[in-house]
Amino acid sequence: DAGVIQSPRHEVTEMGQEVTLRCKPISGHDYLFWYRQTMMRGLELLIYFNNNVPIDDSGMPEDRFSAKMPNASFSTLKIQPSEPRDSAVYFCASRGGPRNSPLHFGNGTRLTVT
Amino acid sequence: AQKITQTQPGMFVQEKEAVTLDCTYDTSDQSYGLFWYKQPSSGEMIFLIYQGSYDEQNATEGRYSLNFQKARKSANLVISASQLGDSAMYFCAMREGGSGNTPLVFGKGTRLSVIA
Numbered sequence A: 001d002a003g004v005i006q007s008p009r010h011e012v013t014e015m016g017q018e019v020t021l022r023c024k025p026i027s028g029h030d031y032l033f034w035y036r037q038t039m040m041r042g043l044e045l046l047i048y049f050n051n052n053v054p055i056d057d058s059g060m061p062e063d064r065f066s067a068k069m070p071n072a073s074f075s076t077l078k079i080q081p082s083e084p085r086d087s088a089v090y091f092c093a094s095r096g097g098p099r100n101s102p103l104h105f106g107n108g109t110r111l112t113v114t
Numbered sequence B: 001a002q003k004i005t006q007t008q009p010g011m012f013v014q015e016k017e018a019v020t021l022d023c024t025y026d027t028s029d030q031s032y033g034l035f036w037y038k039q040p041s042s043g044e045m046i047f048l049i050y051q052g053s054y055d056e057q058n059a060t061e062g063r064y065s066l067n068f069q070k071a072r073k074s075a076n077l078v079i080s081a082s083q084l085g086d087s088a089m090y091f092c093a094m095r096e097g098g099s100g101n102t103p104l105v106f107g108k109g110t111r112l113s114v115i116a
Helices: none
Strands: A005-007 A010-013 A021-025 A031-038 A042-050 A052-054 A065-069 A074-080 A088-095 A111-113 B010-014 B019-021 B031-037 B046-052 B064-069 B074-078 B089-098 B110-115
Touching: A010 A021, A021 A088, A021 B010, A031 A052, A042 A074, A052 A065, A065 B074, A065 B089, A074 A088, A088 B046, A111 B064, B010 B019, B019 B110, B031 B074, B046 B064, B046 B074
Parallel strands: A010 A111, B010 B110
Antiparallel strands: A005 A021, A021 A074, A031 A042, A031 A088, A042 A052, A065 A074, A088 A111, B019 B074, B031 B046, B031 B089, B064 B074, B089 B110
């Protein structure tokens, strides 16, 4: 099992540019989550999907953020335009199985917006 | 109100000693699950242990155990025989509801440093 795969591992971009983060969940998992981690706010849920359908996007900070899951094996998180305050580590996680099953996290994308 | 509270920003423990990391939670649900994750300096999130609200026994996984006190709404992680490799951030998290359809809410974490 390859685990949750995120790309890129690191992204450095200039303010105003579009950023796209990618995630491949574990095969067979029906839930996918996007979290953001910062020193100040800790781990925050941005959005999650069930069977490719967005369930709750109330954590998405602004309209500049959007997420899609076109199929069971791929999801994107897009920031357009990016701002320095978006700098953080973005984690994708997936989950399948019974209700006591944990989230399996990817290694994260460290985003720096200058 | 915070759902998960971890009151210890940082902890030190001597190698081979046991250490307890505190976690209290807030929910009105009767059915919920509690999780602990480890985040080493390399950044990945590693699942350690799970406790369900209806589980009568405290969960154990190797050197990890969970001291679950339901009436006090606490779910402290106990690491026995600490090792240098245990130095990391530790996060407590909760999933509310019995269906398992809700996401995990995380605490702010505790940084554990194991001293040789």
